[in-house]
Structure formats: structure tokens, C-alpha cells
Amino acid sequence: MAPKTLNLPLSPQAAAAVRAGEAYNLNGVLYTARDAAHKRLVELLDKNQELPFDVRGQVIYYVGPCPAPPGRVIGSAGPTTSGRMDVYTPRLLAAGIWGLVGKGDRSPEVVAALKKHGAVYFAAVGGAGALIARHITAAQVVAFPELGPEAIYRLEVRDLPVVAAIDSLGNNYYVRGREIYGWKNHQGKRG
Amino acid sequence: MKTITAKRIEDAVYQLCVDAASVLPRDVRQSLERARTGEQSPIGRQMLDCILENADIAADEHQPICQDTGLVVVFVRLGQKVFLEGNLDEAVNAGVARAYRDAYLRKSMVAHPLNRENTGDNTPAVVHVRLMEGSSIHITVCPKGFGSENMGGVAMLKPAQGQAGVIDYVLSVVDKAGANPCPPIIVGVGLGGTMEYAALLAKEALLRPVGRPGANKWDRELEKELLEKINGLGIGPQGLGGTQTALAVHVNSYPTHIAGLPVAVNLNCHAARHAETELEGE
DSSP: OOOEESSOOOHHHHHHHHOOTTTEEEEEEEOOHHHHHHHHHHHHHHTTOOOOOOOOOOOOOOOOOOOOOOOOOOOOOOOGGGGGGGGTHHHHHHEEEEEEEESSSSHHHHHHHHHHHTTTTEEETTOOHHHHTTTTEEEEEEEGGGGGSSSSEEEEEEEEEEEEOOOOTBBHHHHHHHHOHHHHHHHHHOO | EEEEEEEHHHHHHHHHHHHHHHHHOHHHHHHHHHHHHHHOOHHHHHHOOOOOOOHHHHHHHHHHSSSOOOOOEEEEEETEEEEEEHHHHHHHHHHHHHHHHEEEEOOOBBBSSTTOBBBBSOOEEEEEEEOOOOOOEEEEEEEEEEHHHHTTTEEOOGGGHHHHHHHHHHHHHHHHTTTTTTEEEEEEEEEEHHHHHHHHHHHHTTTTTTTTSSHHHHHHHHHHHHHHHHTTTTTOOGGOOOSEEEEEEEEEEEOOOTTTTEEEEEOOOOOOOOOOEEEEOO
């Protein structure tokens, strides 16, 4: 089935309609953040200080891109493992982040926070950095330039291919997919 | 004695880093095509289509296959009749630094695991040296991404646990890793030796051409059984469910102590990058 198009930032209605296991093309603005940037954002929240961009309604993409070669917007830019951000994510969802893009399963705390805030988590294709870079039409550092690949970039994307992995009802395709194809579940044995 | 200069090693490492980042080895590419044919999940097939298209784009445009251009692991086999003029570690690191700057690869190394300050040039590399016969030097560069590196493990099993214990442990590592190491993965297993040697065997197992059987019947039986069981876990491409979780399982073994059964698991993502060359002494 052809992927559905989703415009970013996400409207509450659009986020609520996203279903785990379906393919989407993302269009619009994403903000990048990975380990070091998350640590700093949460430190700012702890001190009740202003964040470097208005996070309300925005979508975060977990990526540390390669440097842009001459004539290009960005270098390779595939997703990094989302699980390392799990300790920070509920705080950012509470602050108004509405969507997340990365790779790999999330903690039960993150799934609960997604449900609570009506937010969604998308999986981009890990290790497809050159393909994904083609869908990024603009990139600009907006915070923490000293972090190099870990700086926060504002990206504009066109038809970025993703699969909804966890939706706002808490449906988790990392669990569901294994239920369908894993023999341990339907043959009742393992090892 | 034949001489090999540090400059030749630096230049070789430079080129290997540049090539490895953007060109997927042919055997890896072929194993991904086989996985695409065998995959039962529609989402899994879609993931593999993206992965294959990405490999083409990266090679055509000289772009990194993955933005995690890795910690550079270098395996050096040094001929015993070679006189190395200059410093091997410095030559390797000079090649890495130049490649990561010139080819716009990501600099992912931090100076101390706790201070987390980026070294700025992706050095130092991790260099393993073994001696061999002859008057040449063989260099393999393996840029290792940490999505997969983070998900490995080592266990010191009891001899009584035997083959069943080894299978259980490897399955538990892959099961827990789930989507994180970017499946379909290559599973490197090191069996025997000591704790650190088992880990090195597991890493070296990742360099074997994808799917080439192990050196003895014990290793080969283990590879066959593990591959079937791992693909039965249902993790699938990118962890979203499917029948193609591992492209291959490679077991490397070594004699060990009467009291021990060390087993190490090192996982490689589908972007199993490596490049090698041999320099003749002059």
C-alpha cells in the first residue's frame, strides 16, 4: 500500500490518526537531537530555563549526521538507536514534543508517555543514511554548535519514508511484528 | 628484510577508510538480495528495498552508507620479514584522520569514555596486530558502528553447559538486541580462549565472507543451528517483524582451559563495511 503523507509539525488530529505498522512520508520540519543534546535540553528544563527552540508540537529526529560535502545540504543522515534517549524522552513529551523519529524499541515509560500525551514514534530505516539525506532539503544548526554531529539542527524534509512504530494508543509494532513472525510465540517453545 | 614505510601504510589506511564508508562489499550486498527474496513480511521487504537502494546511492554518489561511519578497527597482519620504517599506530591514525576529514565522514570518537570530548578527527583507531610469514603487510579496515557494537556481550559459561548453553546465550544476546543493531545482522561468535580472546575471535568472525562456513564441524553445526533459531525469533529487518533477522552466523573457536567455556557475541549491522589491501615490502 502506498505510504500516507503527513505534514510536520503534526496536528493533534493527525497524530491521533497515525497507526503502528503503517508507512508514512513525512513532509515539513524536524529538529535533530541525540545523546548530548538531550542531556542539555533536560538540564535546561530542570533549571526552568528557556529551550533553544519552541518544542511545542514539534517532532524530534534522533540523528548525528555526517558533515555536508560541498554543494550538499547535509551528509548521510540515518536514525540512531532511540533507546539511549528513553531516560530523557518523557520529559520532552511533557514539554510539548509531539513526535519522535529514530530506530529501535522504546521503554515502557516512553510508551506510557506517548499514550499520555497523544504522541507518536516513527521508525526511519537504520543504516540508510545516504537515501534519507536525499529527502532532506534544508539543514541549519539552531543550538549547541560546539557538539558537532550532536548539535541541534532544524531540518526540512520532503517525503521522508518512515513506519509508525508506536502510536498514541500504545500499539507497538516492535512487539506486534515479532508476534506475527516469531516461532516462539506460536510454537510455544524456545532454544 | 624488506622495508615498508609509515607513509605507505598511512596512504593505504586512508584509501581503505574512504572506500569502506561508501561501498558495501559485494558478498554483503548479495546476502541482502537473498534476504529480500526470502523475507515474508511486507514491511520487512520494504525495509530491505530501502537498504539496497541506499547501498546504490552511497556507491554512486560516494556518500557514506550510514552516518555512523564508526570507530575504525584495523586488523594488521605483519610479515615477519618486514622492517617497518616509522611508527605503525601513528601511520594508521594519520590515515584515519585524513580520510575522515577529506571524505566528510562523521567524527565519532570521544577522548575519554567519561569526559565525552570529541577528538575531532575520529582517532584513535583500535589496532590489532598479528604476525605472519613473509615480507608483506595485510591491512583490513573495519569501521564499526555502535548501534550494533553496543549490543554484543561476553559470558564465561561452565563446561557442563556445553553446546546448549552456548546456543542459549547467543540467542539471549540477539533477542535482547532486537531492533537496535539494525537487522538483518551478521552474528560473530567467539568460542574458547580467554575472555578477551573470545571477544577478538567474535570480531574477526565478522570479517569472513558472508555465509562462508566455519573451520571445523563443531563450529559449522553451531552456525547452522544458530542461524535457524535466530531467524525464528521473528525480529526481522529493522526489528519490525520478519523472517530475515540474521544474514549469517560465523563462529570462530580456539582451544580453552579445562575449567572454562568463554563465549563472545559481536553483532554487525547490515551495513557490514570493511575493506582490505596488501602491501609488499620493497
